[in-house]
Amino acid sequence: MATKRLARRLGLARSSGRTRSGARAGSGQRFAFLIVLDFEATCWGDRDRRGPEIIEFPAVLLNTSTGAIESEFHMYVQPQEHPILSEFCKELTGITQNQVDQGVPLNICLSQFMKWIQKIQKEKKIMFSTDSQSNSTSEAKACAFVTWTDWDLGVCLHYECRRKQLRKPDILNSWIDLKATYRAFYNRKPKGLSGALQDLGIAFEGREHSGLDDSRNTARLAWRLICDGCVLKVTKSLDKVSHYFVSSCLLAL
Numbered sequence: 001m002a003t004k005r006l007a008r009r010l011g012l013a014r015s016s017g018r019t020r021s022g023a024r025a026g027s028g029q030r031f032a033f034l035i036v037l038d039f040e041a042t043c044w045g046d047r048d049r050r051g052p053e054i055i056e057f058p059a060v061l062l063n064t065s066t067g068a069i070e071s072e073f074h075m076y077v078q079p080q081e082h083p084i085l086s087e088f089c090k091e092l093t094g095i096t097q098n099q100v101d102q103g104v105p106l107n108i109c110l111s112q113f114m115k116w117i118q119k120i121q122k123e124k125k126i127m128f129s130t131d132s133q134s135n136s137t138s139e140a141k142a143c144a145f146v147t148w149t150d151w152d153l154g155v156c157l158h159y160e161c162r163r164k165q166l167r168k169p170d171i172l173n174s175w176i177d178l179k180a181t182y183r184a185f186y187n188r189k190p191k192g193l194s195g196a197l198q199d200l201g202i203a204f205e206g207r208e209h210s211g212l213d214d215s216r217n218t219a220r221l222a223w224r225l226i227c228d229g230c231v232l233k234v235t236k237s238l239d240k241v242s243h244y245f246v247s248s249c250l251l252a253l
Helices: 002-009 087-093 097-101 106-124 151-164 178-186 192-199 211-227 243-252
Strands: 033-037 054-063 069-076 141-147 174-177
Touching (some): 054 106, 054 211, 106 151
16 A cells, blocks of 8 residues: 555556545645646747747636636747747747747737636636735635746746736736645646656647647646645745845746
């Protein structure tokens, strides 16, 4: 029995029939839904210190009781500070200059994103921790954001909004870092998102560094963690963030 528990913790054992049952797998979760984000941003092969700008903004809504992706949001975003993509960026992400030229500025993208959020809130009775108690009902279902590392919300969006003096939605100030969660739960350091999936016997679907494909695969990994018994919790909040954390994120770029 101890060996089986150890194998489960190391991610080497398949989920049991009990955990494969969706309703039971998500029954102990704090969040009924997760919104997984994975931005793609401007980048340069020489690790230039220019601030990254989001060029692909995807989000997928995961039901933690069934493992199903129930809704998706996706937009290409026009970079304003450095509008011409580097060859390195185009090769890495697969995003073309034409796609970003036909995209929208970040402020418009955020506005459209919030309309999508409002739509799914109404349809699925979703509530975020920032929602006032007066807006919540007994039927409200808790929801949190998920990213692979803290970079997307802790650095990329945070500092781009600050540079461009854009108001960032408050709901994007806290999230679950799935990389940190994976490392703590399985007690091993993953070699990227694809490596984390591979360690669990899950094949990456789609193109790596495609924001939408990365978001979908991160959602699949989150579901596997849930099935293996991990209760997902918020790991970062910008309301409580320290200067050390911000500096560490910037140094990691």
